[in-house]
Amino acid sequence: MSGPLLAPDERLSRVLVRTVPDAVTERLSDLGNVPVAVPVLVLAMAYSVRRSRAWAPxxxxxxxxxxxxxVIVPLKAWTARPGPLEPWAAGYYPSGHTATAAAAYVGAALLIGPHARRPWPMALALFLTxxxxxxxxxxxxxxPLDVLASCFLCTPLLLLVARAAARAVRPAA
Structure with missing residues (x-):
């Protein structure tokens, strides 16, 4: 692997890894697990349909x-980037956990936000991601670039959710 961002990414990672106890970082990482994040999105989807009577968002x-x-799995296979602590393993770029967290939590906030009329859903979603x-x-x-790439890759998907949610709450003309 090579590229202009690889060396700074590796240096930053070496400085940051294991600066916080593993018990804490593992719990934070678990927020991106499918069984944790997806139910949040499913509940927000049900809430959105109930409140707006619109299925599209x-x-x-x-x-x-x-x-x-x-989106993520083919890129992992294509790049085959090793992990910071497991140089023999491949498939770390981009981060599936980060993408799952972003799609689930930000997607949920986009569905709930128009009904809450407060900034807390998006603030909470960004915090969890x-x-x-x-x-x-x-x-x-x-x-670090693995997680940043996932956020960028999820942006177009989340823009579609934002657009659908905005259309559902517009007052009828």
Whole structure:
């Protein structure tokens, strides 16, 4: 592997890995597990449908979540990047846990936000996604660029969810 960002990414990782106890970073990383993050999205989808009587935003959020592995897994196979603590293993770039957290938590916030009329859903979603990414980096399971790439890759999917949610709450003309 090579590239202009590889050396700074590795240096930053060496400074950060294991600076926080593993018990803490593992719990943060677990926020990106499918059994943790996806139920949050499913509950937000149900809440959104109940409140707005519109299925499109919820289905768009579900589709975005379903597309995460379709985007992430081929890139992991293609790049075959080793992990910070496991140089013999491959498939760390981009981070599936970060992508799952972003799609689930930010998707949920986009569905709930218009009904809450408060900034807390998005603030909480960004916090949970950042906590997941931080846990993955500090534990040594991912390089910093792995988690950053996942956030960028999820952005177009989440923009579609935001657009569908905004259309559902617009007042009828």
């Amino acid at each position: 919820a289905l768009t959020a579900g589709l975005a979540m379903a597309l995460v592995p379709a 950042a906590a997941t990414a931080t846990g993955l980096i500090l534990r040594g399971w991912h390089w």
